[in-house]
Amino acid sequence: MLRNEVLTTWTTEQGLPQNFVTSLAQTSDGFLWVGTMNGLVRFDGVHFRGFSQDGPPELQGFIRALVKDGGDGLWIVTASGLFHYERHHFVPIFFEQRSRYRIETLARSNDGELWLYFEDRLERTHADKLVAASLPDDVHRISDMTESSDGSLWIADRENIFRMRGRATVAKYKLPDCHLVHADRFGDVWAGDGHHLFHFEGTGFTQVKNPGLGNFVSVTIDSHHRLWMASGGLHGLSRRSGDELETLTEADGLASNDVRTILEDRNGDFWLGTIAGLERLHQGIFTNYSTLDKVAGNRSQTESIFEQKDGSIWAGTLEGGVMRWKAGHWQRFDKAQGLLPGQVRGFIENGSIPAIAISDYGIFEQRAGRFTKMPLIPHGYVSTPVISGDGSVWFRIDNRGLFRLKDGKLTELGSKDGLSGTPLSSLTVDREGTLWAGDATGLQRWNGQRFERALSTNEPVHCVAWPKGGIAVGTRNGILLRNGTNGAGRMLTQNEGLPGNLVLDILSDDQNNLWIVTASAIARITREMWTAYADGSISRVDPEIFTETDGLRSRYVLPLNQITAIRAHDGRLWFATIKGPAVIDPRLPDVRPAQAVVDSIVVDDLHHLAGDLTVGPGRHRITFAYTSPATVAPEQTRFHYRLTGWDHDWVDAGTSREVSYTGLPPGRYRFEVVAFNREGGSSRLPAQAQIQLQPFFWQTRWFLLLATLVVMGAVVEITRRFTRRRAERLSLRFQERAAERERIAHQIHDTVIQDLIGATLQLELIGFEVTDRPEASRGMLVTLAERMRETIVRSRNMVSNLHSTAVAQYSLVEVLQHSEAEFRSGPLPIFDLICTGEPREVHPLVRDEVYRICREALANSFRHANAAYVSVEVHFLPDMLEVEISDDGKGMTKELLQHGRPGHFGLRGMQAHAQRIGATLLTESEPGQGTNVILRVKTYNSFWRRNGKRKIRSGNNTAS
The missing domain is CATH 3.30.565.10 (Histidine kinase-like ATPase, C-terminal domain)
Incomplete structure (x- = not known):
């Protein structure tokens, strides 16, 4: 649903020059270009880059339109002219030896050139020049133009829609007041008067019933053939797919109901230009059920998560009962079904409805349609019930110890059964059904008769995962990783790249990647990375960290819940966040590899465009600024760089996007930078910039040779x-x-x-x-x-x-x-x-x-x-x-x-x-x-x- 997509907003507080966004475009390199009432900027997903230092002054004013050309460049229509941006340079387009003229309307041709209408003339760009074109004889003042996929030019003049092919008028269609015309990528042509939308049916235009908003200023057809309409007024945004119509307004998080322009980027995200900022609608890889609060009575803070054998997902809340996800719907169980209000500490299989552990009240099972407390359960704070392979129910009660319920018999276990005597911190069952108990010093394993020490951690154990061929133990101070069955393992902490030392839960997916829940993040470490770290091949890890832009309503879970994440039978992973359950398919979609771009070179505070540069003699401070076009999680894009002729090897810059060198000796250097996205994908083709530092005459080769000869002589x-x-x-x-x-x-x-x-x-x-x-x-x-x-x-x-x-x-x-x-x-x-x-x-x-x-x-x-x-x-x-x-x-x-x-x-x-x-x-x-x-x-x-x-x-x- 439209409302469930991730909506992110950027304003002047994040670097936008002005909140009124007038136009949007994306060039083939992946950068987003944003035109505003107060200038042009380029957006890489993290920073807005202006062109006050390396662009014409017209780019600091009103930007009327932005259009991608047929190559890697961009057409920029300002309040007083036209520029073509290509290879880091802005080329003004002259009309009759003039650079200043006011363009009224324009259209992109299929070859990336422009149709322009101004001063009652129709012009077309060619090789950065304007070539005159003919207008229909009875055309009035043009309000809009578009070129369809068959090469026809459609012209709206508020009375008629003209269709031209070459220099001839093919047809004229009477549409009073229609000032908008749009040709989509599928060959369809649309027209509108701001209140009614019309679709060309082959011989004429037919009105579209219930297209969306009652007032609109722009229309877009996306790659899935869905109709988007921007109101430009008080109605926000609408999307129609078949008979389904959705709207998005300020009540749903939109920065403003006055949306002016819509752009679908190459990743399938939608960028919205409003009068209150730039916004992106993104279909995150997580599905977050934050609407659960409507079912749970505004008490949807999830405490635990569980999957039943029939595939149902159960979520325990804080004093809101439990929720079951089945057949696409949530169902609530609370006091009406006999559950006492309290913190849900876990679930165990128990027939068609699982048994539920609730804080101070014990473990409840359903009988005759109501939940009642199971007999024999001692009074106290019940935590983490699990069922081992022999059918035994194991649970612990804080400040009392460990209990086992089997065949209607309750047994309390202690030091006589091999336990260390220190308080237990977790209970886990591995894939073979063996019970593992974590305490303040490590892990103990139940061998059927007693507990035996299996692994020492010197930290309280919170969770355990068993990826194929290894073990991962989450503690208060990092993760103990062991690849294979032997060895003591190796600790991974925040100093080595873990996003937080307090590990609350760990899961392994079907590819044996580790999904880690810490007190501040949900992250993934690939199998190749964690095994290499466990074996000592690498000294740190670079996990993928998932944030709100990935669909999470919150990346936080409550500490020490112990059942905060599960892997379902279908392979999906469920996480109990404080704003509702979130689920993800760990088979993440392919993400376009990151490609680095050298943005600019600054020599002693003097700004230069990226490219070959010659610097005069002297001692200089040279700063290379680089970036990578907007992708998923651009803030996690990492960079490696080197300056050939100076650096002996690649330097890991992390997420930094500039590097400075001071006092380089004269010579020719080549700066290279490579970008890696969150998943580690990279084009591996470095962006380059050549720079030559000229020497003083006494630093030249001929002078040094002459001096050498003189000294030798x-x-x-x-x-x-x-x-x-x-x-x-x-x-x-x-x-x-x-x-x-x-x-x-x-x-x-x-x-x-x-x-x-x-x-x-x-x-x-x-x-x-x-x-x-x-x-x-x-x-x-x-x-x-x-x-x-x-x-x-x-x-x-x-x-x-x-x-x-x-x-x-x-x-x-x-x-x-x-x-x-x-x-x-x-x-x-x-x-x-x-x-x-x-x-x-x-x-x-x-x-x-x-x-x-x-x-x-x-x-x-x-x-x-x-x-x-x-x-x-x-x-x-x-x-x-x-x-x-x-x-x-x-x-x-x-x-x-x-x-x-x-x-x-x-x-x-x-x-x-x-x-x-x-x-x-x-x-x-x-x-x-x-x-x-x-x-x-x-x-x-x-x-x-x-x-x-x-x-x-x-x-x-x-x-x-």
């Missing part, structure tokens, strides 16, 4: 220079060693070897003459011994020279300055060292050879010249080193300059050293005029860079 250059400097140092050390070897070779060759050769020759002469001329031989031996002593002295000097040679850590000037101490043996001569120019590093070979030349010259000045003054002048010229050594001693003759002293190699050695480094050595001296030695040599930078390597090799060859 710098490292290479530093390494090269360091290696070169180290190689130069090693080369200098090697050249020092080579120069030292060459000098030693020359000195040994020029002094020691020559002396040894001379001594050898002299010894040979002495050997020839020792016999013939002994005296002469004796003199020659004396001379030879003297010569050998000189050789020893020169060898010692050479060794001394080895120890006094320059080393790397001293410059040439420093070693020359220190040489004074080597030769000085008295106060004279006076020594003076002068250095001009900028001192610089000299090649080690040059330095050592210059030092040796200077040392030899200084040795002559200090030891042989008897000089009073000796000076050394070192001149560092740009590419030349000049050293001048002068003394005021006795000087040397020309012969001495040319041949040297007999047995001495000083002058010849100085020339040899000068030749090795390519130097010029000039010695100036006259007897009594002193001596002046001038040495000039090219420096390292200009000469030794080219010749140093060759010279070293020459020295090595000499040394070898």
